[in-house]
Amino acid sequence: MKKLVLSLFILSIMLLPQQVKAVENITSLDDVEQPINTISETTETQPIHAKVSFDWLDISQAQRDTNIDYYKKLLFDENSSNIYFSKEQFQTQFAKYFKDKDFKHHYFLTNNRVTEDEDAKYCAFYFKKNTLVMYAIQYKNNPTNAFYYSAYGKLYYTDVMSKEYPNFPYTSMQYDKKGQLKSAIYFASKDLQYMYGPEKEFQGIWYKDKMYDKNGKQTITRSNW
Template identity: 70%
Template sequence: MKKIFVSLFLLLAFGLGQQAFSFENITTIDETSDKQIEAIEPETNIAPLQAEISFDWLTLDQTQREENIEKYKKLLFENNSSHIYFSKEDFKKEFAKYYKDKDFKLHYMLTNNGVTEDEDAKYCAFYFKKGTLVMYAIQYKNNPTNAFYYSAFGKLYYTDLMSKEYPNYPYTSMQYDRKGQLKSAIYFITKDIQYMFDPDKEFQGIWYKDKMYDKNGKQTLTRNNW
């Protein structure tokens, strides 16, 4: 089974009622077996701002599509106006203090008992279907553009970084693993439209609602929970 990990911020754009920690079923994570994971879905009252933009990917000619891809690639990587594109070394320096959750026993207890928010942070728990907590996510209220995913023992798995515009559109999102390796980069134009790039800066596709299209306008994927 192919291993995938879904960014909680990406799930926000999937139309899940703007629930701040609303995750779809995740197939697996590193160092866990290939079983389906269930998640708790707390609520938020965020009402993001966005412009009305039509989806014209299928009507553009190939040159226009390539120009759009290059435009958003530059915005994400070359311009780095969001200041969330890091080298491995810079990422480790910037986020070293998050590599181990010093309060993991408390956070494990909270998330395992269904607590989704306190005065300091919002939480989400990931369970195997048998009810074993395998991972939890933390979004600190004093730093809401970052989310950290930890094992049940407080080891950092992944970090989601959002540009300062979040939750308003457009904004950018990048996900890194513990080693500071970029795993994905996304440019959120609106809730419905996102350009996705891989760690090598290669275009993966454009999402429009529940469908992804490649650079040639061919549908390649669909997503649930739209």
């Protein structure tokens, strides 16, 4: 089953209780409990995982800086994944998703804890466990994009994954509703990711449940990876 990875940006700003599972503990739509009232189950090819070793704490500072610059150029300067958009490019390419025309239907599904049907995978975000404030959709005919909507169907954020997804390595970038970049991630493997912010600044490297800064100091942890 292809996974919808919720970005660190979403996890950091939406610290809202989730009726199925706390949102800060969700890194994928596959992490929530088994869906209710789903139409069908599908069998999909398992993602290809790259073998990557973690040596961030062992290499020199010069080598860490070299790695940071390498992935920064890969994500932004070279735009090798072709998902780094200007505001104008984003607004042109994703204009039809700015409003969820079926928001009443999707609200009904997500508010009733449906996490998958024949068309898409879903994730709901709740305030105080019972008020749905945002839902995410990953359409099965467009699996490299995930759209986050308000309860009234207005687009909040868009996650754009490179064509390699769900195989590793791949890249992911998140944009707000105006097409402003919010975060960029290079997924070297399931366990290892390089994180960059909206100004292309290095935010840290994730290895499993721990994030380390540019100097090799552990900064934060996460529940799932």
